[in-house]
Amino acid sequence: MRIALALAAIVIATSFYGVSVFAHHSFAAEFDVNKPITLKGNVTKIDLVNPHSWLYIDVKDADGKVVNWAIEMGSPNGLIRRGVSKTSVPVGTEVTVEGYRAKDGSATANGTTIKLPDGKQLFAGSSAPGAPGGEPNR
Amino acid sequence: MIAIALGILLLAQNYTAPRTPDGQPDLQGIWQVRNTASWDLQDHTGGYKIPAGLGVVEGGEIPYLPSALAQKKKNFENRLTEDPVEKCYIAGVPRTMYLPFPFQILQTPDAVVIASEYVHTWRWIPITPLARYEGYESWLGDPRGHWEGNTLVVESVGFNDQTWFDHVGNFHSDALKLIERFTRTAPDTLTYEVTVEDPKVFSRPWKMRMPIYQHKDMTRVLEDECYLNAEDAGKPIRGGHPEDRGTPAAPQKER
Amino acid sequence: MTARVACLTVLLLALPTFLTSQSYSPKMTSDGKPSLEGFWNNQAGSAPWDIEPHPAAFTVPAGTGIIVEPSDKKIPYKPEALAKRNDLRDNHIFDDPQGHCAPSGIPRQTYTPFGFQIVQPRGAVVILYEAEHAYRVIRTDGSGHVPKNIKLWQGDSIGHWEGNTLVVDSTNFNGRTWLDMAGNFTTDSLHVVERYTPVDQNTIQYEATMEDPTIYTKPWKMTFALRRNTQQGYYILEFACHEGERDLQHYTEDTGKTGK
Numbered sequence: 051m052r053i054a055l056a057l058a059a060i061v062i063a064t065s066f067y068g069v070s071v072f073a074h075h076s077f078a079a080e081f082d083v084n085k086p087i088t089l090k091g092n093v094t095k096i097d098l099v100n101p102h103s104w105l106y107i108d109v110k111d112a113d114g115k116v117v118n119w120a121i122e123m124g125s126p127n128g129l130i131r132r133g134v135s136k137t138s139v140p141v142g143t144e145v146t147v148e149g150y151r152a153k154d155g156s157a158t159a160n161g162t163t164i165k166l167p168d169g170k171q172l173f174a175g176s177s178a179p180g181a182p183g184g185e186p187n188r
Numbered sequence: 189m190i191a192i193a194l195g196i197l198l199l200a201q202n203y204t205a206p207r208t209p210d211g212q213p214d215l216q217g218i219w220q221v222r223n224t225a226s227w228d229l230q231d232h233t234g235g236y237k238i239p240a241g242l243g244v245v246e247g248g249e250i251p252y253l254p255s256a257l258a259q260k261k262k263n264f265e266n267r268l269t270e271d272p273v274e275k276c277y278i279a280g281v282p283r284t285m286y287l288p289f290p291f292q293i294l295q296t297p298d299a300v301v302i303a304s305e306y307v308h309t310w311r312w313i314p315i316t317p318l319a320r321y322e323g324y325e326s327w328l329g330d331p332r333g334h335w336e337g338n339t340l341v342v343e344s345v346g347f348n349d350q351t352w353f354d355h356v357g358n359f360h361s362d363a364l365k366l367i368e369r370f371t372r373t374a375p376d377t378l379t380y381e382v383t384v385e386d387p388k389v390f391s392r393p394w395k396m397r398m399p400i401y402q403h404k405d406m407t408r409v410l411e412d413e414c415y416l417n418a419e420d421a422g423k424p425i426r427g428g429h430p431e432d433r434g435t436p437a438a439p440q441k442e443r
Numbered sequence: 444m445t446a447r448v449a450c451l452t453v454l455l456l457a458l459p460t461f462l463t464s465q466s467y468s469p470k471m472t473s474d475g476k477p478s479l480e481g482f483w484n485n486q487a488g489s490a491p492w493d494i495e496p497h498p499a500a501f502t503v504p505a506g507t508g509i510i511v512e513p514s515d516k517k518i519p520y521k522p523e524a525l526a527k528r529n530d531l532r533d534n535h536i537f538d539d540p541q542g543h544c545a546p547s548g549i550p551r552q553t554y555t556p557f558g559f560q561i562v563q564p565r566g567a568v569v570i571l572y573e574a575e576h577a578y579r580v581i582r583t584d585g586s587g588h589v590p591k592n593i594k595l596w597q598g599d600s601i602g603h604w605e606g607n608t609l610v611v612d613s614t615n616f617n618g619r620t621w622l623d624m625a626g627n628f629t630t631d632s633l634h635v636v637e638r639y640t641p642v643d644q645n646t647i648q649y650e651a652t653m654e655d656p657t658i659y660t661k662p663w664k665m666t667f668a669l670r671r672n673t674q675q676g677y678y679i680l681e682f683a684c685h686e687g688e689r690d691l692q693h694y695t696e697d698t699g700k701t702g703k
Binding site: 292297309416 | 472473474480540543544545546560562563564565567569571575576577578580582584586589593595596597599676678679680681683685686691692
């Protein structure tokens with residue numbers, strides 16, 4: 051119940067978030083627009099760091115092997131101003147991530163949307179366009 | 189000779205810092221320590237990459253909880269690679285104030301700015317009341333200042349657990365709370381005192397105290413862009429979560 | 444629209460700014476200087492990606508850029524410098540120093556998002572930028588530039604007041620910074636003159652004139668507005684870039700090539 055409430059708070063807090071996003075580096079230097087990807091897994095860690103926050107999720111592949119993926123989001127500063135902190139996303143939370151793979155083939159992706167099981171969108175700042183997060187420049 | 193020393197001591201005790209035109213004690217200028225606290229806060233003889241020096245800890249001992257001693261030992265053993273300053277990371281507080289680099293203090297009636305030469309570190313200390321963002325953690329903490337007589341008192345919380353107090357691995361947790369006191373005790377001297385409180389690491393609050401001296405030869409601090417220099421020298425410092433360093437990806441559903 | 448009507452329209456559109464900048468009296472600091480203090484956000488749009496006019500590309504919004512002189516809104520490069528810029532843009536975008544957490548340099552630091560704060564003690568104007576926790580101390584105490592062999596990422600800035608306008612002269616750059624993510628590079632001969640003019644309570648008009656005879660055929664100019672951030676309880680948050688960056692480890696030999 052507590053976890054559901056905590057997650058609900060984040061969804062509400064960020065649902066009106068502006069869509070202006072910014073990466074300190076060029077998207078194309080690292081990620082491949084031709085390699086979109088969908089990942090479903092459980093959160094192992096969230097690091098609210100600059101220049102990008104990172105969400106780590108355990109994803110089970112077709113063979114049942116678990117790979118830990120690193121999902122890049124935007125700067126956490128705007129989220130911090132909205133009350134998001136390192137305890138906001140409990141370990142084990144199931145999420146579905148849509149994004150773009152890193153060019154180097156590692157288990158790394160730039161996250162466009164991160165959805166909870168009920169379909170609501172978790173904050174997902176990223177370098178990709180149309181994604182909420184990062185710091186809107188008013 | 190004793191009379192002269194006593195005379196100097198008496199003069200120092202009679203010194204009152206000038207005021208800015210706005211009425212605050214004037215701490216402005218470019219300042220730098222002459223001690224070796226950044227390497228080791230306690231009395232230490234010289235060692236590998238550690239210049240000798242006298243300690244700055246009041247009473248000499250840092251009161252670690254028994255449960256924290258293992259981490260301190262681990263830090264010391266790995267200091268050449270794990271000291272955040274060896275990785276060119278922000279040195280945190282109070283270490284930024286006793287790094288071997290100059291910093292500049294600038295003041296307005298509402299705020300004090302401390303700008304260090306080391307990796308373009310700046311601290312903005314508001315003197316007027318300002319609520320903190322809840323849950324906010326940072327390398328330099330979230331300071332709030334006020335004046336007590338001639339002393340600038342700065343209270344900070346909101347630290348992450350990533351910085352060390354010195355190169356030999358004295359450390360803290362994210363429960364760190366600091367109270368710094370800056371007093372100009374001579375024309376070219378600040379007396380800097382820090383009360384350290386961290387119930388996850390120490391059994392009681394403890395203090396450090398040191399003089400910081402004014403530069404008279406500089407109009408500005410320069411730049412020490414440590415990690416950029418490391419990259420230039422062919423020794424880039426790359427951080428990252430161990431799990432995402434080139435892990436081959438399993439086949440995934442592509443849309 | 445005839446040329447005459449067009450001219451008149453432009454003049455009429457500029458008039459309010461001109462008039463307000465002449466008639467607006469900003470709050471003064473206690474030492475009698477116009478106060479620019481406070482929190483500011485740039486209105487430079489997609490300039491961080493490309494300061495010249497550019498169409499939309501993946502992750503990059505379209506933009507008309509921020510250059511106002513020359514009239515084609517492009518940087519007046521010498522031919523060999525233009526070739527270098529194109530090569531950086533097409534083949535070396537991973538070398539953008541901002542991606543390596545370098546301070547952005549001037550004027551890029553002004554139009555990098557994340558806001559900044561101006562603090563005005565006597566004898567200086569301090570700008571504290573959220574991006575990369577960079578800062579500048581612009582000396583207004585009459586001191587000159589540091590010796591020319593001191594080369595700095597943020598350069599060396601000295602300022603003076605012309606009416607309500609803060610004029611900032613910057614030299615001593617190290618030539619390592621870029622002006623955006625599109626390969627517009629700089630050299631250590633760069634000389635920048637910025638003008639910060641408060642035009643109303645919540646707006647500063649910002650202008651930067653760029654001079655570098657080694658790569659530009661003539662000086663050129665950019666301009667955009669700065670808007671005061673009036674969010675209740677807002678303050679600049681720490682942006683510890685090098686400490687938290689986890690992207691550079693993924694850059695490989697050919698990830699710099701644009702995926703157009």
